[in-house]
Amino acid sequence: xxFTSYTSSGAPLPAPRPPAGRxxxxxLGVLLxxxxxxxxxxxxxxxxxxxxxxxxxxxxxxxxxILDVYGFVLAGxxxxxxxxxxxxxxxxxxxxxxxxxGLASGVAAYAQTAEMLxxxxxxxxxxxxxxxxxxxxxxxxxxxxxxxxxxxVAIWSAAMMGGIAVGPVxxxxxxEHFWWxxxxxxxxxxMVLLLVCGPLLLPEFKNPAAGRFDLPGSLLSLLAMLPVVxxxxxxxxxxxxxxxxxxxxxxxxxxxxxVHRQRTARHPMLDMELFRHRGFSVxxxxxxxxxxAIVGCAVFFTQYLQSVRGMSxxxxxxxxxxxxxAVGGMAPxxxxxxxxxxxxxxxxxxxxxxxxxxxxxxxxxxxxxxxYVLVASSxxxxxxxxxxxxxxxxxLGVAPPERAGSASAVLESGSELGGxxxxxxxxxxxxxxxxxxxxxxxxxxxxxxxxxxxxxxxxGAAAVAQRLPGQAGEALLTAARAAFTDGLQTAVLGAAGMMxxxxxxxxxxxxxxxxxxxxxxxxxxxxxxxxxxxxxEAAGSATATPGSLS
Numbered sequence: 001x002x003f004t005s006y007t008s009s010g011a012p013l014p015a016p017r018p019p020a021g022r023x024x025x026x027x028l029g030v031l032l033x034x035x036x037x038x039x040x041x042x043x044x045x046x047x048x049x050x051x052x053x054x055x056x057x058x059x060x061x062x063x064x065x066i067l068d069v070y071g072f073v074l075a076g077x078x079x080x081x082x083x084x085x086x087x088x089x090x091x092x093x094x095x096x097x098x099x100x101x102g103l104a105s106g107v108a109a110y111a112q113t114a115e116m117l118x119x120x121x122x123x124x125x126x127x128x129x130x131x132x133x134x135x136x137x138x139x140x141x142x143x144x145x146x147x148x149x150x151x152x153v154a155i156w157s158a159a160m161m162g163g164i165a166v167g168p169v170x171x172x173x174x175x176e177h178f179w180w181x182x183x184x185x186x187x188x189x190x191m192v193l194l195l196v197c198g199p200l201l202l203p204e205f206k207n208p209a210a211g212r213f214d215l216p217g218s219l220l221s222l223l224a225m226l227p228v229v230x231x232x233x234x235x236x237x238x239x240x241x242x243x244x245x246x247x248x249x250x251x252x253x254x255x256x257x258x259v260h261r262q263r264t265a266r267h268p269m270l271d272m273e274l275f276r277h278r279g280f281s282v283x284x285x286x287x288x289x290x291x292x293a294i295v296g297c298a299v300f301f302t303q304y305l306q307s308v309r310g311m312s313x314x315x316x317x318x319x320x321x322x323x324x325x326a327v328g329g330m331a332p333x334x335x336x337x338x339x340x341x342x343x344x345x346x347x348x349x350x351x352x353x354x355x356x357x358x359x360x361x362x363x364x365x366x367x368x369x370x371x372y373v374l375v376a377s378s379x380x381x382x383x384x385x386x387x388x389x390x391x392x393x394x395x396l397g398v399a400p401p402e403r404a405g406s407a408s409a410v411l412e413s414g415s416e417l418g419g420x421x422x423x424x425x426x427x428x429x430x431x432x433x434x435x436x437x438x439x440x441x442x443x444x445x446x447x448x449x450x451x452x453x454x455x456x457x458x459x460g461a462a463a464v465a466q467r468l469p470g471q472a473g474e475a476l477l478t479a480a481r482a483a484f485t486d487g488l489q490t491a492v493l494g495a496a497g498m499m500x501x502x503x504x505x506x507x508x509x510x511x512x513x514x515x516x517x518x519x520x521x522x523x524x525x526x527x528x529x530x531x532x533x534x535x536x537e538a539a540g541s542a543t544a545t546p547g548s549l550s
Contacts, residue, residue, distance in 0.1 A: 019144075019145045019148055023201065024142045024143060026201060027138075027142055027201040027202055028139065028142065028143075028152055028155065028156075030193070030194060030197045030198060030201055030202065031135045031138060031139060031156070031202070032135075032155070032156065032159045033190045033191075033193060033194050034094070034097075034098060034101070034131040034132075034135055034190075034191075034194060035131075035132070035135055035156060035159040035160050035163065036159050036160075036163040036166070036190075037101070037131075037163065037187050037190055037191075038074070038101075038128040038131050038132055038160075038163070039159070039160045039163030039167070040163040040166060040167035040170065044167040044168070044170065044171045044183045044184075045066065045067055045171070045183065048171055048175060048180040048183050049063065049066075049067070049299075049303065049459060050303075050306060050307060050459040050462070051175060051179070051180040052066070052117070052180045053457060053459040053460060053463075054459065054463050055180070056111070056112075056113060056114045056117060057114070057453070057460075058114035058117075059114075059456055060431050060435075060456045060457055062114040062115075062118065063114075063457060064423065064424060064427050064428065064431070065118050066114065066117055066118055066121060067299065067423050067427070068420045068423040068424050068427075069118055069121045069122050069125065070121045070122070070124050070125045070128070071125070071295075071416050071417075071419050071420030071423070072125070072225065072226070072229050072417075072420045073121075073122050073125025073126055073129065074125040074128045074129050074132075074416050075225070075412075075413050075414075075416035075417040075420060076129075076221060076222050076225045076226070076413075076417075077125070077126060077129035077130075077221075077222070078129050078132060078133055078409050078412050078413045078416065079221065079269050079270050079409050079410070079413055080129070080217075080218040080221060080222075080269060081093065081097075081129045081130045081132075081133055081134070082133035082137070082269075082409045083213060083214065083218075083269040084130075084213060085130075085133060085134050085137060085206075086206065087206060087213055088206065089204050089205065089206040090134045090137045090138050090141075090204070090205045090206070091134070091138065091198065091199075091202045091203065091204045091205070092204065093130050093134050094130065094131060094134035094135065094138065094194075094198065094202070095194070095195060095198050095199070096130060097126075097127045097128070097129075097130025097131045097134065098127070098131065098191045098194045098195055098198070099191070099195065100123065100126060100127035100130070101124060101127030101128065101131065101187060101191055102127075102187060102188050102191035102192065102195075103123075104120050104123035104124045104126075104127055105120075105124065105184040105185060105187035105188055105191070106184070106185070106188065107119075107120040107123065108120035108121060108124065108181070108184040109181035109182065109183075109184040109185045110181055111181070120184075132412055133408075133409050133412070135156065136156060136408055137205070138202055138203070138205065139152050139156060141203055141205050142202075142203065166321075168302060168316075168317045168320050168321070169317040169318065169320070169321050170183070170186065170317075171183045171317060172312075172314040172315075172316060172317025172318070172320075173314055173317065174186065175314070176312065176314040211266060211267030212267055213267075214261070214265055214267060214268060214269050216261060217258060217261045217262060217265060217268065217269050217270075218269065220254050220257050220258035220261055221258050221269075223250070223251070223254040224251050224252075224254040224255035224257075224258050225251065225255075225417070226251070227247040227248065227250045227251035227254070228247070228248055228251030228252065228255070229251075229420070229421070229424060230244065230247045231244040231245065231246075231247035231248035231251065259272065270409075270410070274410065277398050278509055278510065278513055279394050279395065279398035279510070279513040280394075280395050280398050280410075282505070282506075282509045282510050282513075283391040283392075283394045283395035283398075283411075283510075284391075284395060284410055284411060284414040285414070285505075286347060286387055286391045286502065286505075286506060286510075287387070287388055287391040287392065287395075287411060287414050287415050287418065288414040288415065288417060288418035288421075289351075289387075289418060289498060289499075289502045290350075290351075290354075290384045290387040290388050290391070290418065290502075291388070291414075291415045291416075291418035291419040291422065292418040292419065292421055292422035292425075292426075292495075292498065293354060293358070293380070293384060293422060293426075293495040293498060293499060294380070294381065294384045294419075294422070295418070295419030295420075295422045295423055296419070296421075296422025296423050296425065296426035296427065296491070296495065297358070297361075297380070297422070297426060297491060297492055297495055299423055299427060300426075300430060300487075300488045300491055300492070301320065301373075301377055302316060302320055303458065303459075303484070304364075304373070304484070304485070304488060305319055305320060305373075307458045307459060307462060307481070307484070308366050308458075308481045308484060308485060309366075309370070319370070319374065322374055322378070323374060323377040323378040323381045327378060327381045327382040327385050330382045330385040330386050330389075333386070334346055334350065334385075334386035334389050334390050335389065335390070335393070337349075338390055338393075342510075342511055342512065343390050343394060343510065343513075344506050344507050344509075344510035344511040344512070344513065345507065345511075346386065346390060347386070347387050347390050347391065347503075347506040347510060348503040348504075348506040348507045349383075349386070349503075350382075350383040350384065350385075350386030350387040350390070351383060351387060351499045351500070351502045351503035351506060352383065352499070352500070352503050353379060353380070353382055353383030353386070354379075354380045354381075354382075354383030354384045354387070354495075354496075354499045355380075355383075355496045355497075355499035355500050355503070356379060356380075356383075357376050357377065357378075357379030357380025357381070357382070357383060358380050358492040358493070358495045358496035358499065359492075359493075359496045360372075360375075360376035360379060360380075361373075361376045361377070361380070361488070361489075361492045362489045362492050362493045362496065363489075364376070364485060364488065364489060365482075365485055366478075366481045366482060366485050380495075383499075387502075388415075391411075392411060394510075394513070395410075395411055398513070426491040426494060426495060427491075429487070429490055429491050429494055430484075430487035430488060430490060430491040431457075431487065432487075433483070433486050433487035433490045433491075434457075434458065434480075434483045434484050434486070434487040435455055435456070435483075436483075437479075437482065437483030437486050437487070438454065438455045438461070438479065438480065438483050439455075441476070441479035441480070441483065442454060442455065442476065443468065443472050443475070443476060446464070450464045450467070454476060454480065458480050458481070458483075458484040461476060461477065461479075461480035462477060462480065464476065465477040465480070
């Protein structure tokens, strides 16, 4: 007589689904396209900055917005779009986002002003926010076998990380032969392929029990983030003044209102109970700090290779890829260490290694040997890869299975926000030091417009130096390169200090925290053989049972 399993309420568990076949794995390949492009767009502009600066002539603040508005909008809308996909259908949201992403890429490629490019990057962020949660959710619907699903999610994660590394390389290759807008047009063919193959290979999924969309919560999440970002950027650039302080206050009040809304709403976008577990909440913070440092310093590294050392975009892109390749084995090594000792100490070790790499870079000067730059960058990247891999594993391990989707959305939001904040804060610090270093370095008689351009950015100074005769141009370029390197040194010192504080926090807050809660913890039915919570896995059932085991 066959054995039948039952849920805690007495209903029989559904029969296991067959393992995924060729169709599902082909669909995964289609889902990797938006993953790669969304992550690439975080870094694809690094090498294009000098080119678009010459054509669009953005101010230093506009240049920072061009770089980081994509990440801010993306991070702010991830949870919103995840909740929306549950209601209108994840495939529908994915395809709608692909269409928007493709159209916005065309607008960005042919932007005529800095303001137009900033707006296009914001639209790309909206499109990206629809793609990221939809891809991960659809993977869960495609792969019902736990081992296959784990492998698929690992491939998805590798694609996300690979996109960030490949973005500058692709950008450098395109800039060798085309204008700066080509770094956006590369998105269009992939989005067309997704729009054609998606309806054929991807299942539709929506949760009929999800309830009404929390529009007030969505607006509060945006109102919480954008004023805070503006306030931080302005204070870092110009010091304390009334407007950025008011913006910070408004953002913090909106954040408090958002948290209250999520705790009291009948159908909240975010399950606040996740943050009650130290393993989850502290891991989100650790990932945010890691991305803050690695993304915030990456923009200096790429500009140093290109504008200080005078490399071509392609040459700089290839050298920039070496630290990424060098640290490929750090994630499995961190996992192996965490199996032998408390992972809190391994995470702290990662932050300490990163701090050492940043301190190493603080002695950098315009004439430093190339190996010096590459080895120091590999050291800090190695430490932060350790932190990110263990942080993701810990956060997903302590989250109850029925909350894994919202847990992933929060992790992605924290990582995106950390990277965007890193570019804003560290970029503002470096820019302020650069402007201070350029005071008194400008040649006498320089027109006001040219002086402002040279004082704002290194690329602007290089453009002005090309128009000056002989020794005057060379002197200006030398002074600008020295000022930029001073800004880089200050930024990496700030990152090193942050990493030391993060190491102390990791030991203090994560010591003794395990990857999974004991039976009976977390949810009322944990450990009791509850039904699966994904409606697509519940044998056609429209409503999931809370407190599940995958």
